Amino acid sequence: MKFSFYHNNINVFNLEKSLEFYQKALGLTITREKEAGDGSFKLVFLGDNTTPHLLELTWLRDMDRPYNLGDNEIHLAMRTDNIEEAHALHKEMGCICFENEAMGVYFIADPDGYWIEICS
Template identity: 35%
Template sequence: MKYEMIHTCIRVMDLKKSELFYQQAFGFEIVRRMELPDHKCTLSWLRSPVGTFELELTWNHDQKEPYTMGNGYSHLAVGVKDLLISHKRHEAMGLKPKPLKCLTDGKPTFYFLADPDGYLVEVLEN
């Protein structure tokens, strides 16, 4: 039996702000949204223009305090062809990307960027 990764979910404080971040920073598109008034929440699924894996943003309407990520959350990851151009673009957008890094003594291969709720996104060079 084979399983396909479908989506991952993160909880957000401001749905519009988070949707805009993923649209502007990575070109994600909203593919569907579900209002669940009985559960006091809204779900929004975003997808990269390439691939089928989705990011589900869950906005719980009555959540007043920011979510605690604890020490178990690590990061999401996206791939890009030109890491340096991507890093400069995110800097120009005022998104404050972390410095370029590599795991060896070679050229940089990744950096991290935080979304409006503090979730880290690793940007990797394909």
């Protein structure tokens, strides 16, 4: 028996705002969508057009408040081929939330407060 990574899921409060963020900040594109017949949820899968791994954004109609991320001790990580250009974009967007210059990485926060590590 063999397993391979398929996707990671995060729940988002404002789907449109999150889609705009992931498309602008990371260049991710929508690969597919699924919506409940009764409109109670919507799933949007995003890809990087390089790897098969996907990010699934889940929006729930009945969620009436932003998600409580607790200590938010988990994160996604993305690699870039131009960390200087990426840093400039993320600085302009105002989404950098932590930098570790000694390690050569920094983190950005999405509209729900999830952290994404940016590596070169």
